[in-house]
Amino acid sequence: MALLSLLFMSSCFLTLSGLTFGDQSGIPVIVKDGDDAILPCSLGTNENIEFVQFEWKKEGTEKKVFTYDTGMVDSPALPGRVSHFPDDLQHGSASIKINNVQLEDGGIYTCDFPTRGKTFRIELVFGTSVIVKEGDDAILPCSLGTNENIESMLFDWKKEGTDHVFVYNPRINPPSNPGDKFKDRVLHFPGELEHGNASIKIITTQLEDNGTYSCFFPKREKTFHVELTVEPVLKDRTAENIKDAVPEPIVKILDDEGLLQCEVRDISPEITVEWWDKDNKTLPSQISKEQIKNQPYIIVKTTVTKSGNYSCVATQKRLNHQILTTTFVQLKEESDSAPQGFSVWTAILIGVLVAIFVVVVILCAAYRRSKR
Known part of the structure; x- marks a missing residue:
């Protein structure tokens, strides 16, 4: 019976894991070193939570990142670097902001409502942001950072919430591009594999390409993230x-x-x-x-x-x-004036030619008289 209860509780936790503002995709928050990071959390009901207790923790650590209890706040794990949004509590937001994130801040955070028995999870990862105009090509960078040859190493690109974008398998040539949305639009750089470059290029970006991409090396169990932003352009749609x-x-x-x-x-x-x-x-x-x-x-x-x-x-x-x-x-007016202008110049030219002809005739007549 105890085992059944444990399985039930585990199932409940897994069901709630990854929920942020009702979003079950578990999309991570991507930041760069030194940026500020907002970690979203909400019960999804828009109810006023000013009198509801909640706390933030980072998995693998003992100290709490942030606690809120009817107006009383504390951030023992990251003193002076964590804040919440008091004005948004009445709309159900328990989100927090971590200032000046550092590499050691990366990881999975939990937002727990003890009195409601609900826990939400969000991952804070370090990655790269790529911004392009709609219709331009986008290069999504990825590398193990060691410059080692990865020609014989499998790596897999995915977009959060969708299927595979690009899979490089040394046993399969050419590499597979299984996603219909990205069919014939994704390339890699074969000549750069020996230098450790697993980057890909998305050709002619579309608005629906916006999102978070992950580059995964199964053999090394390493994942890298890229946030792609495609800025719309005005055009005939x-x-x-x-x-x-x-x-x-x-x-x-x-x-x-x-x-x-x-x-x-x-x-x-x-x-x-x-x-x-x-x-x-x-x-x-x-x-x-x-x-x-x-x-x-x-x-x-x-x-x-x-x-x-x-x-x-x-x-x-x-x-x-x-x-x-x-x-x-x-x-x-312009249409009427064009032929008039043409006739004036024609008249001048004809007049000049006539004058020359008359002069020539007179000179010829004078020359004949002088010969007599």
Whole structure:
């Protein structure tokens, strides 16, 4: 019976392990030496915990990292380096911040609510942060740090919450890239293996590539972490079938004196519509809203003074969506003046040629008279 009770308690603990704000992925907190680290913890109910006791411990150590008991706090293991968020207690947050983290701070931390019988775990690891723009390539670094030849050593790249990203197995050539999301988008550096480099390159990064990656060497039982941040760029996302993404603007040339009109479906509140010249500079415009065929539209008008290409640009920053329509404008005055200018120069040229011809005729006649 005691054994059954022990198994039940173990099962409960394993069920709770890795929960942070209701997230069961167990995603570690990645920091660099000297950074500040926030370790998240919450019961997940948003209840006020100002009068609820909780304590933080680091596995493998005896001293408590942080204790909270109805307003009384203490941090015996890391004096002066740990703080909590008093204002967030009423929203259920028992998170703490460790200032100026050091290598020895790495490890697994537990956030325990003794009166609730609940324990949450979070891992603090040291790793590297990589930041790229969407569409750029990203190199995720990994090395044992010894410069030893790893051509015959297995290593495995994973993304937290997903399957394998890349597996290097010396017995399999070429290396496997099993994840559908990363198919044909992940490369390693074969020529660098002899120098201990297990880095990979993700080609043409996508927003869903954001996350924490781990590079694992089973033979050495060593894991390295990389936090990849893919910063979104404004671009046409029509092909992504994003809800409420505005369609292509409708452009009209209202007259031959440079009056242009742009019509954009008013399907979300954050749409901005502008007219740009060929240098992508914003032009002065008048904005109004109208119903066209019982549909709401944003109407933007501008008047241009030069012939050239002009674009109506609709932007939704929340969706990182930007779409434009470009049209060429030929102003009437410039169009009419071009042939007139051409005829003037033609007349001048003809006049010069006629004058030369007359002079030549006169000279020839004079020459003939002198011969007689």
